[in-house]
Amino acid sequence: MVQLEAQSLEMRIPQATKTAILVIGGAEDKVHGREILHTFFARAGSTDAHIAIVPSASREPTIIGARYLSIFEEMGAKKVEVLDIRERQQCDEPNVQACLAACTGVFLTGGDQLRLCAVLADTPAMEIIRMRVQRGQLTLAGTSAGAAVMGHHMIAGGGSGESPNRALVDMAIGLGIIPDAIVDQHFHNRNRMGRLLSAIACHPDRLGIGIDEDTCAMVEKDGTLRVMGKGTVTIVDPGEMSYTNHADIGAAEPLSLHNLRVHILSYGDRYHLQKRIVLAPVQRLPQ
Secondary structure (H helix, E strand, O other), X not given: OHHHHHHHHHHHOOOOOOOOXXXXXXXXXXXXXXXXXXXXXXXXXXXXXXXXXXXXXXXXXXXXXXXXXXXXXXXXXXXXXXXXXXXXXXXXXXXXXXXXXXXOEEEEOOOOHHHHHHHHOOOHHHHHHXXXXXXXXXXXXXXXXXXXXXXXXEEEEEOOOOOOEHHHEEEEEOOOOOOOEEEEEOOHHHOOHHHHHHHHHHOOOOEEEEEOOOEEEEEOOOOEEEEEEOOOEEEEEOOOOOEEOHHHOOOOOEOOEEOOEEEEEOOOOEEEOOOOEEEOOOOOOOO
């Protein structure tokens, strides 16, 4: 039943709607221009949007869920629901699966990325989200912890403001929506370059993406990433890395990483995740 609903939804999504994945660095503007949240709202169908808010990462899911519900209702979404999923068993419930099969946008809130993965990973609910994102039937957004879970390898915690070293970062398995990426958030705001580099040293086959607060890396179905918001998105590409001492030193000793490619992207800049090249930017519209 749920699969049939998911398959038929494509006919019900407004044809002008172009789905995307919005990876948000946290602390997005919720009061003034709200550009990032407005973009999610528009990509989910605008006034035809049916939005599901998943506050599972939060310690206060009722409060945070209600806050986003109010924002999207104020924007004019057709329907907004809060899926207050606190236990894995809830992902088996027919009403949860039916909502995820019918909605046009899912918003993962901030909090603790380990908590979010513990609840959602390898569940029927998560498979519905993954399947529909891959088919271009669903716009997915995650902020802060909701952004951290996007990769297969996930930064679960660690320190900041230090030279890169293996002890600086704690890794875990994420939700794998953008499997080739390792995402860090609140990036320059919390001085997290060192821990992203440490994560890349552990997994040199991945692409590092560091996203500042009130900043979004919006990923299109064709693999194009576009930056919006007030800060920058840092891309760390180890594809041509010629040397690292990662395997030869103690956990607290400083890492060497030679020949990394680093891009700092700001508003309108674009990058292709699969081709690993910078594309021509999109200019900001006049205010």
